[in-house]
Amino acid sequence: MIRLAETKDIPAIFSLEKQCFSDAWSEQNFFEVLSNGISTMLVYEKGNIILGYAVVTIIFDEAHLDNIAVDSKMRGSGIGKQLTQYIIDFVSQKGIHKITLEVRLSNTTAINLYKSFGFVAEGVRKNYYMDNEDAYIMWRYDDDKKP
Numbered sequence: 001m002i003r004l005a006e007t008k009d010i011p012a013i014f015s016l017e018k019q020c021f022s023d024a025w026s027e028q029n030f031f032e033v034l035s036n037g038i039s040t041m042l043v044y045e046k047g048n049i050i051l052g053y054a055v056v057t058i059i060f061d062e063a064h065l066d067n068i069a070v071d072s073k074m075r076g077s078g079i080g081k082q083l084t085q086y087i088i089d090f091v092s093q094k095g096i097h098k099i100t101l102e103v104r105l106s107n108t109t110a111i112n113l114y115k116s117f118g119f120v121a122e123g124v125r126k127n128y129y130m131d132n133e134d135a136y137i138m139w140r141y142d143d144d145k146k147p
């Protein structure tokens with residue numbers, strides 16, 4: 001099931017974060033997400049084990065998908081899709097109809113996931129990552145809200 005993350009979940013989330021990213025967020029970043037008043041963190045949990053998480057931040061009329069990851073042992077089983085759909089529905093219910101994100105140009109899996117939900121690469125941020133890899137800037141608009 002997908003639910004809102006709580007402070008007690010942060011050690012498990014942080015452990016997944018280190019497994020999934022070379023430039024991992026710090027544990028402190030996750031605490032800040034829970035207290036900054038504009039971000040929402042979700043976890044995908046099965047049998048009390050956290051298998052995935054996602055962070056979205058709403059600023060004015062835009063949502064930014066800040067983070068999404070799934071335990072490497074559980075990838076390809078639809079958890080990423082469920083988290084992405086949940087975020088789209090969650091922000092839409094708050095009247096937010098556009099979502100943006102950055103993704104490494106080399107991250108074909110994530111790019112395919114986002115494209116399958118209608119995200120389109122609209123630009124490139126040069127040297128966005130700590131290792132200097134570029135990022136695609138992707139956007140998704142609800143059908144009736146396309147610019």
Ligand SMILES: CC(C)(COP(=O)(O)OP(=O)(O)OC[C@H]1O[C@@H](n2cnc3c(N)ncnc32)[C@H](O)[C@@H]1OP(=O)(O)O)[C@@H](O)C(=O)NCCC(=O)NCCS
Pocket residue numbers: 020021068069070071074075076077078079080081082102103104107108109110112113116
């Ligand atoms: C990206 C990520 C969250 C996807 O999670 P997942 O649970 O494995 O994804 P799903 O099983 O829901 O698959 C969703 C879609 O992703 C794509 N995908 C999944 N595995 C893939 C693979 N091995 N190769 C290419 N595309 C793949 C497909 O489009 C798939 O849809 P389909 O099954 O209809 O073809 C996961 O791979 C991950 O945690 N990666 C490391 C962290 C990361 O890169 N996060 C994104 C940062 S921008």
